[in-house]
Amino acid sequence: MDPVGEVSSSAKSKEKLAAPASAKAPPCTLVIFGAHGDLTKRLLMPALYNLTGAGQLNDDFKVIGVDRVEGSDQSWRDELGKTMQEFTTDPNAEFYTPEINKDWWGGLTSRFEYMQADFTNLDQLGQLKQKVTGNAVFYLAVAGRFFGTIVENLGHVGLITQADNAFRRVVIEKPFGSDLESAKELNARILKVLDEGQVYRIDHFLGKETVQNILAMRFGNGVFEPLWRREYVDSVQITACETVGVEGRGAFYEPTGALRDMIPNHLFQLLAMVAMEPPNSFSAETVRNAKEQLFEAIRTITPENAIRGQYTAGKVQGRDVLAYRDSPGVAKDSNTETYVALKLDIDNWRWSGVPFYMRTGKSLTGRLTEVVVHFKQAPFAIFQDTPVDKLSPNNLTLNIQPTQGVTLGISAKIPGPKMDLGGVEMRFRYEDAFKLTPNVGYETLLYDCLTGDETLFQRADNIEAAWRVVDPALKAWAADASGPELYEAGTSGPKGADDLLARDGHAWMPLNRD
Numbered sequence: 001m002d003p004v005g006e007v008s009s010s011a012k013s014k015e016k017l018a019a020p021a022s023a024k025a026p027p028c029t030l031v032i033f034g035a036h037g038d039l040t041k042r043l044l045m046p047a048l049y050n051l052t053g054a055g056q057l058n059d060d061f062k063v064i065g066v067d068r069v070e071g072s073d074q075s076w077r078d079e080l081g082k083t084m085q086e087f088t089t090d091p092n093a094e095f096y097t098p099e100i101n102k103d104w105w106g107g108l109t110s111r112f113e114y115m116q117a118d119f120t121n122l123d124q125l126g127q128l129k130q131k132v133t134g135n136a137v138f139y140l141a142v143a144g145r146f147f148g149t150i151v152e153n154l155g156h157v158g159l160i161t162q163a164d165n166a167f168r169r170v171v172i173e174k175p176f177g178s179d180l181e182s183a184k185e186l187n188a189r190i191l192k193v194l195d196e197g198q199v200y201r202i203d204h205f206l207g208k209e210t211v212q213n214i215l216a217m218r219f220g221n222g223v224f225e226p227l228w229r230r231e232y233v234d235s236v237q238i239t240a241c242e243t244v245g246v247e248g249r250g251a252f253y254e255p256t257g258a259l260r261d262m263i264p265n266h267l268f269q270l271l272a273m274v275a276m277e278p279p280n281s282f283s284a285e286t287v288r289n290a291k292e293q294l295f296e297a298i299r300t301i302t303p304e305n306a307i308r309g310q311y312t313a314g315k316v317q318g319r320d321v322l323a324y325r326d327s328p329g330v331a332k333d334s335n336t337e338t339y340v341a342l343k344l345d346i347d348n349w350r351w352s353g354v355p356f357y358m359r360t361g362k363s364l365t366g367r368l369t370e371v372v373v374h375f376k377q378a379p380f381a382i383f384q385d386t387p388v389d390k391l392s393p394n395n396l397t398l399n400i401q402p403t404q405g406v407t408l409g410i411s412a413k414i415p416g417p418k419m420d421l422g423g424v425e426m427r428f429r430y431e432d433a434f435k436l437t438p439n440v441g442y443e444t445l446l447y448d449c450l451t452g453d454e455t456l457f458q459r460a461d462n463i464e465a466a467w468r469v470v471d472p473a474l475k476a477w478a479a480d481a482s483g484p485e486l487y488e489a490g491t492s493g494p495k496g497a498d499d500l501l502a503r504d505g506h507a508w509m510p511l512n513r514d
């Protein structure tokens, strides 16, 4: 995370503000395990390309791709060139570029080297030793079952020892473990080889500008924080819903499911941003301590507060979608959940009695990631001629995607002779105020890893604390053969999720709204 830049004149100036330039990262070799994988193609390459364009990579930065697929330096570059073209020039992509900048791409790929190897094989991995000198970051863009083995193998061949002031760091993808026990075991294995300071457990939600903006909103403005507590907040909703289904990822998704895929990582990070106590600084340890303190205060979930669903065939935004069970790599009798809704309680002074609702799911009617803080109703209804449903309580929406910004729902007088109120919105939109640069979410995180800033990465205890909360739901579901409630693709999810909130007199915000 960069220190606070000069962005203060926005209110007065009509000119859009651009991000201040960052210094170049130090020289480094980035070794990507899983060089032919989906993450590498879809997200890591566009992020490296954008970092190249922003001039943030060192002249002595290079990339070694490791994968078992046969190939050469040139064939790897060519293959990535094709997928870059496909992903960045897709008009539906988050940051559409009509054409790839050949200078940036050529400059980046000239630093690429490919090594065909099985990373579970010590001899083959040992060949990396001659190629990697000085600073190195090892990026484990591979399935979770390989994390422990690769770290141990890097240790065996002597690649992670930090010498002569050179750093050796390992980026570990998610999901980190599949429950509390396996996360603890994995941490124990990794921390036998690496110091905690060398481990970068990545969560790409933290690379999203709008997620980091939650901290900016809360702690960079005096107006919100006094209201940010049980006395004024009625409930909080955290949503990360998608229109895409499982697509070609059935083999990964089947043993994973929506809860492991999204909740203890992405949604808990959103929760931390919204609910943690103000840290005294943005230093990595201070922020991670604040998160830990919050996670420890979350009550372990009980099964009645955890709803699961699975999509059946339907139409999503005019497109026919197969049932989850008919997707490639998925069992015909699969009980894997593609939707989860949870109600969480936080037992601390600030949040006691305020329900935090979370939901995430695939093949839904709208794509929406946001946090909505619902404030309590104004205490005294002097507007007696206004129907009660028009006296909408205030809510503050932290819009993450597709809209990026902040929206405050307020009541205002409807013009006319009567004192009548209507619900309206005050909106801040990123694109109106700032010059946006292409960003797939991994740029900041890669840059932070190269510069040694761990603030946006998970510490071992943060990960375990999140698994502790959700573990009972996973255990209850594993023991319950009745399986998830079915919902039709293209709807807003299972009825059980609506009932979860209705029990408390609440309702989810609609998924399809701007």
Ligand SMILES: NC(=O)C1=CN([C@@H]2O[C@H](COP(=O)(O)OP(=O)(O)OC[C@H]3O[C@@H](n4cnc5c(N)ncnc54)[C@H](OP(=O)(O)O)[C@@H]3O)[C@@H](O)[C@H]2O)C=CC1
Residues within 6 Å of the ligand: 033, 034, 035, 036, 037, 038, 039, 040, 042, 066, 067, 068, 069, 117, 118, 119, 120, 140, 141, 142, 143, 144, 173, 174, 175, 204
């Ligand atoms: N894809 C995404 O959008 C996201 C992925 N992630 C995480 O990133 C990680 C990688 O995911 P993803 O890219 O989808 O996975 P993939 O399976 O697409 O990529 C992994 C790559 O590693 C190769 N591989 C497997 N075993 C070996 C081996 N023993 N030696 C050498 N190479 C091997 C695979 O080859 P082969 O195909 O032959 O098995 C494949 O090319 C996962 O932890 C995932 O959870 C996180 C966020 C988003």
Ligand SMILES: O=C1O[C@H](COP(=O)(O)O)[C@@H](O)[C@H](O)[C@H]1O
Residues within 6 Å of the ligand: 242, 261, 369, 441
């Ligand atoms: O990590 C994951 O995240 C994506 C959603 O991320 P987003 O940045 O596109 O919102 C999700 O589709 C995927 O299943 C999950 O593994």
